[in-house]
Amino acid sequence: MTQFSEAFTGVTFIKKPSRNAVSDNAAVEQTVAEILSAVHEKGDAAVREYSRKFDQSDIAIFEVSKDERHAALAALDPQSCADTQFAIDNVRAFAEAQFATMLPLEVETLPGVHMGHRVIPIERVGCYVPGGRYPLLSAPVMTIVPAKVAGVKEVIACLPPNAHSAMIAGCHLSGADRIFRIGGAQAIAAMAFGTSTVPRVDKIVGPGNAFVNEAKRQVFGPIGIDQLAGPSEIYVLADETGNAEMIATDLLAQAEHDVRTRVGLITTDALLAKAVEAGVTRQLTDLSTAETAGAAWCDYGEIALCEDEAAMIAYSDYIAAEHLQVHTADAHGLANKLRNYGSLFIGELASVVYSDKCSGTNHTLPTMAAGRYTGGLWVGTYVKIATHQWLTPQGVRQVAPPAARQAATEGMEGHRRAAQMRLDRLSS
Structure with a gap:
């Protein structure tokens, strides 16, 4: 994929990205291929080796015990605990409504x-929870809670x-049945192949760095994945009614995720464009995270x-765009005309930050134009629709009769016999 600053009808660029988002x-x-091969062959020994190499960690036991889980919960300050529970409740409520x-279905x-179909939960799901630049307290909520709502065993x-x-x-x-202290591509390998620990x-979900993303890509096939996530993105659509200070604030709020975050304003108003810049x-x-x-703004803004x-x-x-905010006079009217995005935020009161943290819609979303063909993580990610x-x-x-005739036309005699046999038995 090329950078999105190429010629486009009716569009001029006040600011262009200075770097290509794809490297x-x-x-x-x-590197990832080597890690996957080693973990597939050596299991926990390879996981331990890569944990020492990449995370400077020499943990003897990967799994977090019940006592350690309760200790982590006890160490969480009351307000953070309450806020996390608030996010869990909202994500669960929305996932339940979706579910x-x-x-x-049963239809004649x-x-x-x-004919019909059943909605069958996936038996075992692996959720990768990134450590990231900051302790992203909402990250486990977004991947684990919908899985439990869907009925994942x-x-x-x-x-x-x-x-x-x-x-x-x-x-x-959030309801994780088992928690392991394993990060990076080695975590994806461990969940994809299994180890003694x-x-x-059956499926791996959750965002991560370039190595996690590449590992998910390479194990896909026998193992399902949710999507391949690139750096975060936010774009704002605005007309002359847009508030420049608010838009600038929202762009920088997302830009502080990572130096490769893509941030943009698409507007019909030249004065607003200059004011936002x-x-x-x-x-x-x-800004403390400047x-x-x-x-991010310099390279990808x-x-x-x-x-x-x-x-x-x-x-x-x-x-x-992964996150798309609409700041126009008729935000709902414009929103109804849009087709491609990860998640939509309609009106200036709806902030990406609310979804990132606690409002209820999932923040694990398609990036790098994948919003043209898919939506984000949701409760449906964790089930199979089996006919x-x-x-x-x-x-x-x-x-x-038509099945047998079609099989004969195709020269598939075995198919023809299988179709005809039942008809003949009924006739006799």
């Missing part, structure tokens, strides 16, 4: 031809051994000026 991944691919829309499509959580103890408390409160899972520069002078946020609303919508759908059918004699008499 050469060859070195990461090779209620996923119903089993033709007389005697019955066993949820395994892996987090870096040097992660803040509050992260262990978050995994515990870590059980093999000035506002970002001004706020960086006293070293990270400023680098973008301001696109559009000639009209149609151009703004077209360019936004082309970007397909079935059953036929009465009346149904066989309807579908067997």
Whole structure:
């Protein structure tokens, strides 16, 4: 994928990214391949070796015990505990509401031809919980809680051994059945292949760094994954009613995640574009995370000026931003015209920060234009929709003749016999 500053009808750029968001991944691919191979072959011994190498950790026992879980919970200050529970309650409530829309199906499509599907929870899921630049207390909530709502039998959580103890408390409160102090690509390998300590899972979810992402890509196939997540993104759509200071604040709030965060404004108003650019520069002078946020803005920040609303919508759908805020006079009206995004924040009162932390929608979302074809992590990520059918004699008499004829036309004699046999038995 190329950088999104190429020529686009009706769009001029007040500020362009100075770097390409996609870099050469060859070195990461090779390193990850070696890690996966070693863990597949040596199991816990390789995990322990890579934990020492990458995390400077020499933990004898990877799994967090019940006593350690309770100690982490006891160490969590009361307000943080209450806030984490608030986030859990909101994420659970929204996941339950979503799950209620996923119903089993039974339908008679033709007389005697019955079809349907079941909603079946995945048996065992692995949730990667990143340690990250900060202790992201909401990270375990977003991956573990929907899994439990979906009815996953066993949820395994892996987090870096040097992660803040509050992260262990978050995994515990969110409902993780087992928690392991294993980070990076070696954690993905352990969950994908299984070791004497870590059980093999059926699907791996959760964001991580480039090595975690690449490991998920390489194990995909026998093991399911949620998605391949790149650096975080936020774009804001705004017209002349947009508040420049608020928009600048929101852009920098997301930019402090990582130096590779993609942040952008797409607007129809030139004065607002200039005001937001000035506002970002001004706020960086006293932002405590300016070293990270400023680098992200310098390298990946973008301001696109559009000639009209149609151009703004077209360019936004082309970007397909992970987080998309709408700050326009008719925010709901514009929102209804948008197609491609990870999660949408309608009106200036709806902030990405609320979703990042505690409001209830999931913050594990598609990046790098994946919003063109998929949504984010949700309760449906943890279930399979598995179809079935059953036929009465009346149904066989309807579908067997065309099935047998089609098989004969294709030269598939075995198929023809299987279709015809049931019809012949009914005739006799």
